[in-house]
Amino acid sequence: MLKKILFLLIVLIPFNSIASEKVTTFNEDLFKKAQLDGKVVVVSSWIKYCYSCASQMKVLNQAKNEFENIVYLAFDVTNKKISNLLDVQYQSTLLIFKNNKEVYRSIGETTKDEIYKAIKLFS
Numbered sequence: 001m002l003k004k005i006l007f008l009l010i011v012l013i014p015f016n017s018i019a020s021e022k023v024t025t026f027n028e029d030l031f032k033k034a035q036l037d038g039k040v041v042v043v044s045s046w047i048k049y050c051y052s053c054a055s056q057m058k059v060l061n062q063a064k065n066e067f068e069n070i071v072y073l074a075f076d077v078t079n080k081k082i083s084n085l086l087d088v089q090y091q092s093t094l095l096i097f098k099n100n101k102e103v104y105r106s107i108g109e110t111t112k113d114e115i116y117k118a119i120k121l122f123s
Helices: 001-020 027-036 051-066 081-084 112-122
Strands: 041-044 070-074 093-098 099-105
Touching: 027 041, 027 070, 041 051, 041 081, 041 112, 051 070, 051 112, 070 081, 093 112, 099 112
Parallel strands: 041 070
Antiparallel strands: 041 093, 093 099
């Protein structure tokens, strides 16, 4: 019994803390306005209890403060309206839009170097 409790404390508590950090910030009006304003728009998808999503979001939250011309938006991939709009079927999908078109797409990328490299390429 003690092993089960210990397992739950080790595994489920980190899951809950990661899941609570995820928030849908994507809004179609914000998305369109940012593009009209000439911003580079970075969008990521997430799902509850996804470690790679949390890792990716941590890097992207840092990036939005380090790059002047980007707007970062995130959404729960189970939101079918947004998923269909952006043609995203998987969590931890990373999209970059510039000049009103998608210029970059990856799935599962969580390394800071690669994510920053992609943002620098288009910002």
